[in-house]
Amino acid sequence: MKINKYKILLLITILPISLSLSACHINPVGLRRSNLHQGPAEKTQLMLGTVISASAYGENADHALDLAFTKVDEIDKKMSRYREGSEVDLINQNAGIGPVKVSPETFYVIERSLDYARQTDGAFNPLIGELVDLWAIGTENEKVPDKKDIDNILPSLDYNYLKLNKDSYMVELTSDKVRLDLGAIAKGYAADVMRDVLLEEGIDSALLNLGGNVIVIGRKPDGNPWAIGVQDPLGSERGEIAGIVNSIDTSVVTSGHYERFFESDGKRYHHIFDPFTGYPAEKGVISSTIICPSSIDADALSTSIFVLGKDKGLELIEATADAEAIIITEDLLVFTSSGINDDLFELRNEALVYEKSR
Amino acid sequence: MKKADKYIIIGIFIVLLISSLWVFIYKGSKDVKGSQAVISKDGNIIETIDLSLVKEPYEFTIESKNNGYNTIYVEKDKIKFAEANCPDKLCVKTGLLTNTSDIAVCLPHGIIIEIKNGTDGQIDSLAN
Numbered sequence: 244m245k246i247n248k249y250k251i252l253l254l255i256t257i258l259p260i261s262l263s264l265s266a267c268h269i270n271p272v273g274l275r276r277s278n279l280h281q282g283p284a285e286k287t288q289l290m291l292g293t294v295i296s297a298s299a300y301g302e303n304a305d306h307a308l309d310l311a312f313t314k315v316d317e318i319d320k321k322m323s324r325y326r327e328g329s330e331v332d333l334i335n336q337n338a339g340i341g342p343v344k345v346s347p348e349t350f351y352v353i354e355r356s357l358d359y360a361r362q363t364d365g366a367f368n369p370l371i372g373e374l375v376d377l378w379a380i381g382t383e384n385e386k387v388p389d390k391k392d393i394d395n396i397l398p399s400l401d402y403n404y405l406k407l408n409k410d411s412y413m414v415e416l417t418s419d420k421v422r423l424d425l426g427a428i429a430k431g432y433a434a435d436v437m438r439d440v441l442l443e444e445g446i447d448s449a450l451l452n453l454g455g456n457v458i459v460i461g462r463k464p465d466g467n468p469w470a471i472g473v474q475d476p477l478g479s480e481r482g483e484i485a486g487i488v489n490s491i492d493t494s495v496v497t498s499g500h501y502e503r504f505f506e507s508d509g510k511r512y513h514h515i516f517d518p519f520t521g522y523p524a525e526k527g528v529i530s531s532t533i534i535c536p537s538s539i540d541a542d543a544l545s546t547s548i549f550v551l552g553k554d555k556g557l558e559l560i561e562a563t564a565d566a567e568a569i570i571i572t573e574d575l576l577v578f579t580s581s582g583i584n585d586d587l588f589e590l591r592n593e594a595l596v597y598e599k600s601r
Numbered sequence: 602m603k604k605a606d607k608y609i610i611i612g613i614f615i616v617l618l619i620s621s622l623w624v625f626i627y628k629g630s631k632d633v634k635g636s637q638a639v640i641s642k643d644g645n646i647i648e649t650i651d652l653s654l655v656k657e658p659y660e661f662t663i664e665s666k667n668n669g670y671n672t673i674y675v676e677k678d679k680i681k682f683a684e685a686n687c688p689d690k691l692c693v694k695t696g697l698l699t700n701t702s703d704i705a706v707c708l709p710h711g712i713i714i715e716i717k718n719g720t721d722g723q724i725d726s727l728a729n
Contacts, residue, residue, distance in 0.1 A: 470723065503691075
């Protein structure tokens with residue numbers, strides 16, 4: 244009789260505790276935490292006019308990250324348009340005067356941007372800097388410029404003013420009205436370089452985020468792909484996501500109309516310009532995400548899609564090896580390239596729907 | 602019969618002890634690994650806040666060169682730049698940070714707020 248009472252009491256006590264115990268065993272968060280326990284090497288710095296954060300796993304990770312950030316600093320010093328004495332600054336100072344010899348690295352990035360300008364018939368434009376300065380979006384001077392000022396700049400956006408000589412690494416702008424700006428591609432290039440440095444140092448698991456351009460090495464230490472969120476273009480808070488890209492050894496770059504913008508008379512003016520109109524691109528795209536191994540490609544392609552619109556944009560993606568795209572339009576439809584499946588991209592926002600023919 | 606009951610009771614007590622210890626350790630580690638807001642200025646960490654432990658919302662101000670300042674607002678699981686006198690105010694426009702790997706930055710003043718180690722974050726990083 245006495246013992247029975249104890250038994251019942253004990254059973255009542257034990258039941259909830261063992262339940263919590265088993266819950267803890269199957270909790271995936273618990274699994275993740277044990278991996279976090281080893282801890283990655285982490286580093287965050289302000290470079291290339293943005294914030295670059297990196298985490299890498301492995302014994303050599305701290306040293307490898309230091310090397311990678313040093314490389315980005317070198318890129319910044321060579322390719323920033325706003326740094327006096329940078330190679331891009333020298334090219335601009337000599338616009339209409341003569342050619343400038345640059346490092347092979349800067350030459351490569353300029354060459355790639357010219358490739359993309361040709362491939363997109365000028366939708367991607369490395370000479371857009373003057374227009375960017377005129378609108379000044381994201382600064383205290385942001386405003387809708389006079390139409391006449393915009394029209395003045397448009398003729399100088401012709402990429403044929405940019406002349407390259409590969410044998411001598413000479414770059415020339417053949418008109419004094421033209422300015423080179425590698426802003427749309429330099430982050431992507433820097434991401435590729437950082438990844439290469441880490442790989443050379445033997446790192447096999449790392450996550451890099453260069454102002455919203457993501458590139459990953461390998462998988463997470465727990466064996467899962469890296470879960471890269473795509474910013475919800477409709478979200479009012481940062482970090483609200485449209486979906487998740489399960490990423491292994493790839494780069495994920497998203498361009499959105501929410502990144503830098505201002506509103507005037509109820510109209511939104513975002514920071515990706517159509518070099519043919521001189522106004523922010525209005526082809527119905529509000530977010531374009533590119534998944535491909537090379538971040539310089541992803542960077543150029545995501546910008547191009549904004550200017551090209553979804554149809555031409557998807558054509559371009561299908562013609563580019565190893566590149567996939569997720570495009571969200573202003574009518575909240577999601578368009579994807581042929582290689583996107585439910586394993587690669589999980590749509591998480593119910594307000595967004597896939598277009599029917601998918 | 603009586604002896605067997607005794608063993609059962611002792612056995613049950615041992616299980617009970619282990620499970621409560623387990624729960625205790627588990628809970629303990631969870632508190633340590635709540636989402637952290639790491640605030641850095643010019644590359645140096647100046648403040649680390651465990652957002653999961655914040656009870657009442659509060660604000661504080663970070664001063665930087667040339668009379669620059671940023672006011673930071675903190676509440677449970679959330680943090681943001683509330684106010685600043687930088688020219689572009691991009692830091693304030695970034696809004697509330699809640700998720701793992703979220704970041705807000707004031708380039709002119711060299712200040713970064715980064716969320717780390719959030720246990721409920723469903724993503725590792727954000728493409729935007």
